[in-house]
Amino acid sequence: MTNRTELADLLFPEVNVSPGQIEARYPPRALGPGACVTRFAPSPTGLMTIGGLYAAMISERMAHQSGGVFYVRIEDTDKKREVEGSAAELLESLKRFGIAVDEGPVGAGGTEAGSYGPYRQSDRAxxxxxxxxxxxxxxxxxxxxxxxxxxxxxxxxxxxxxxxxxxxxxxxxxxxxxxxxxxxxxxxxxxxxxxxxxxxxxxxxxxxxxxxxxxxxxxxxxxxxxxxxxxxxxxxxxxxxxxxxxxxxxxxxxxxxxxxxxxxxxxxxxxxxxxxxxxxxxATLMKMDGASKRKFSKRKDRDASAQYYRSEGYPSEAVREYFMTLINSDYEEWRLANPTEPLTAFRIRPDKMNVSGALFDMNKLIDVSKDVVARFGAEQVYRQTTEWAEAYDPELFRWLRGNERYAVDIFAIGRTPDKPRKDIAKWSDVKQTIAFFNDDWFDPAADGVPLPSAVSIGTAKRLVRSFLDTYEFADERDVWFDKVKRVAEAHGFAKETKQFKKNPESYAGHVGDVAAVIRAALTGRLQTPDLFDMMRVMGENRVRSRLEAFAG
Known part of the structure; x- marks a missing residue:
């Protein structure tokens, strides 16, 4: 026995297995050529950061696009800094943002998936x-x-x-x-x-x-x-x-x-x-602070935490889509050429990643999120909004659950492939976006009804009264719009926009102004989804009641 072996036995007499015996418990993985095995290995010392989520997605994509394995390992060796509940929150964030984990802790009580654990370092002493x-x-x-x-x-x-x-x-x-x-x-x-x-x-x-x-x-x-x-x-x-x-x-x-x-x-x-x-x-994710870029601060910035994006209701699909634009600069070009493909069809390349600070632009995230939500079906919008509202907006949750069919019909308005509506970026937008559909939330008199600049309140009331005199709920779109045109013409408005543009001094306005007045009377807004579709969803009684109240 050498002195070093004697020293090893003196310090660790309880260790009586060899490295080779341990390695036999962890045989090489049976994966194909080029398959990557990657991991997300956070310390449970706080909430998931947006940077941590970004790194986790890169690791997950690299593994799965190569036919490999992505696992989670909780590196909880720093017990002094460990925060109770942090590990569970980290795992929940991965789940909420759709980052698929193959192996690792999967639930309370130490439940794990995979054959290469334990997946907590404190269990691997x-x-x-x-x-x-x-x-x-x-x-x-x-x-x-x-x-x-x-x-x-x-x-x-x-x-x-x-x-x-x-x-x-x-x-x-x-x-x-x-x-x-x-x-x-x-x-x-x-x-x-x-x-x-x-x-x-x-x-x-x-x-x-x-x-x-x-x-x-x-x-x-x-x-x-x-x-x-x-x-x-x-x-x-x-x-x-x-x-x-x-x-x-x-x-x-x-x-x-x-x-x-x-x-x-x-x-x-x-x-x-x-x-x-x-x-x-x-590269570290950066944010704008005035005219300069800086790192996210876990102490100062609410948006440094992944929890912030959950509480605001950004769809996980939108966050991942935006991450892809940060990961590889050619992703946006690929997306334009492949608008309906899942993002998983794009192969990320590490050598195309940012070598300096990547700017996390909140305005761009909002734009990306609007595009993503625009591709959702109405049922998907309803489901995800309801799930979010259950945790963050009880009033909206109760209304959605109590009016499911009506809500799905609302979300279906303008949800077409050729020109989809893009008025929702996150689920916290929904209540304000659809508030006028709910009679309890609709109060157009609170701030006054907005009207086109060329239309006075008196003229607006007369236009709405004339429309009511000919309105039939069963009218098809073309018949309905012909009636709007006749109302316009009867009150000195051009029934075609191009007529007005040729001779604006000859008309009080154009048919678009008349439609805008009807829209404002029904919703208290000048910007809404398609007016005809909206009226069909609202139903005849609600439409007549609101127009009557406006016309006086």
Whole structure:
């Protein structure tokens, strides 16, 4: 038995399985050539951010477009910062925004799907200790008994000497401890961490090709980083290497704040003898703040949280569609050429992703969302609005549930492929958009009825009275519009818009103004969906009652 093996047994006597035995539990995945295995691995320290959702979608798309696997791993090793309920919220956000997960935690009580778990790092402690013990036996790791005061004293001496701070080389005071010295410290009850014995040098450079940023060169890691904390919990650096190896991860997409950690991770994978995954570092999502761009702030910006988009009622399909425009710049061109194709038909390319901050433009999201909702059927609009309202607008929910057929008919107005209505961007728009259909919400006298600029209130009332005298609910569209034209002509309005444009001084207005007056009398608005279709949905009694009330 070598001294290093003796030391490994002294520190971890309970570990009696080998790395090979553990690896046998995680056989290579049976996937086709080129299939990617990706993951979303959040820390449960708060709400899902919009940036986290964006990264998760990229990972999901890369896996599924290649016939691979996308899984979720909860990296809950930082117990001090963990927020109760955060893991459940993260998983719920993925579900709500339609990001399909193949493996990982799927419910309360620790329920999981997949054969490569556990999918929470706190449940994988046994696995990490197996490799820690092997690294110690191979003289690639060692126990460190430094206290915070000891580490601060080292930093002070380094600064005084004008040297780089950290725990490395000659400053790593516990690198050469003997088994006897370690045993004495253990007998004293001294707490310890396990550190990597880095073979690197700050004078060397490491090179790798990033999936997004291309060729990167960084200083080699020379720090004896902590692998296992004093409480027995692994650090992120170490745990992710073990987990990505066992779970067969092939591609990792993460924020570019992790770029500086690449030398550590490349070194760990090499020392552990693992094939490393390919890394792609995503540009930070930015937002406009006045005339300048800045990063989202989790503390200051409500729209930094995925929960904000849920509460506002942005359809998950719209958020994903907008994400696609940020992921690859050629997506919008593809969408114009393929308006009815699912977004999954577009293959994203990492080398086409933004290498600098991608601007998250709320106005563009709204425009994209209007286009997406315009492609929905009326039943889908009703269903999604009702689901949203149940959580966020009880009054709207009760009305929708109590008037399902009427509501579906309202949503069906103008929902045609050739010229679809685009008055809804998010479900929180719906109540205000359709309020005039609900007699309890309709109050045109509150702010006065808007009228075309050429029409006085007196003329408007006379126009509506004349229309009522000829109105028949059963009229087809052409007959109905002929009657509107006759009303226009009888009151000095041009029955054709082109007539008015030729000789505007000869008319009081045109037939469009007459239709606008009827629209305003019925809805209190000048902008609504198609007037004829709207009147059919409202029903004869409601139409007559409102027009009578307006005409006086």
């Amino acid at each position: 046994e696995l990490y200790r197996v490799w820690i013990k092997r690294l110690i036996a191979e003289d690639l790791a060692y126990p460190c008994f430094c206290t915070e005061d000891d580490l601060q004293a080292i930093r002070d001496r380094q600064q005084a000497a004008g040297q780089a701070t950290g725990y490395y080389g000659e400053w790593a005071v516990h690198r050469g401890m003997t088994v006897e010295q370690v045993r004495d410290r253990l007998n004293d009850g001294s707490p310890f961490v396990i550190r990597l014995k880095s073979p690197g040098s700050g004078d060397n450079r490491v090179r790798y090709t990033d999936l997004i940023k291309g060729d990167i060169e960084l200083p080699e890691n020379d720090q004896d980083i902590v692998l296992l904390k004093a409480d027995g919990i692994p650090t992120y650096h170490f745990a992710h290497a073990i987990d990505d190896h066992l779970m067969g991860t092939t591609h990792v997409f993460r924020g570019d704040e992790w770029l500086s950690s690449v030398p550590i991770h490349l070194q760990l994978f090499e020392l552990l003898g693992f094939r490393r995954p390919e890394y792609g570092h995503l």
